[in-house]
Amino acid sequence: MAIGMIWAEDRHGTIGTGTDMLWHVPADFAFFKHTTVGHPVVMGRATWESLGGALPRRRNIVLTRDRAFSAPGAEVTHTLEEALALGRNGEGGDLVWITGGAQVYAEGLPLADLLVVSELDLDVTTGRHALATAPTIRQDEWELDPAASDDDWRPASGDARWRVRVYRRR
């Protein structure tokens, strides 16, 4: 089984407010969908609540420490290890995607084989506090896969131009 993590970030590594996303880049949404469809997606409870429903055509696996939490359309788990094992043992389990948010990316980073990062050419940090941020990608642990990454920006979509960077564990 491989574990991938996928996110979109602004120029400062910001991924959201803690409850919401801060931009609308439809081409990146389409890219996220294309990349993850058919595979399980593992996410934290806050990210699940920000979605407003299960992502279609993927097993949605939600992490919470709340034993009473229910998430219609998703499978609820209580440890990251349990979530990943559940993902592995089902349809599309050869590749399990961790889809956020900040807490779960931070916990998942040591376990991940692959990072797919959409860099958005915008800055959403001005005047805001308490933002959710992407984990730091250390160059001694990760290497850019040039064949799978964009050399140039893709055309603007909604709020920003964007490009994809793919990193593999060294």
Ligand SMILES: NC(=O)c1ccc[n+]([C@@H]2O[C@H](COP(=O)([O-])OP(=O)(O)OC[C@H]3O[C@@H](n4cnc5c(N)ncnc54)[C@H](OP(=O)(O)O)[C@@H]3O)[C@@H](O)[C@H]2O)c1
């Ligand atoms: N830009 C992007 O690509 C992207 C992608 C995804 C999310 N986001 C953004 O990220 C933000 C949310 O991130 P966040 O860090 O605030 O929250 P989060 O990681 O989505 O969820 C955190 C919650 O997940 C549960 N959890 C985390 N680790 C766990 C573990 N090991 N075992 C059991 N439960 C665990 C806990 O739920 P309980 O409190 O219920 O116990 C915790 O409070 C939002 O703004 C969202 O829009 C951005």
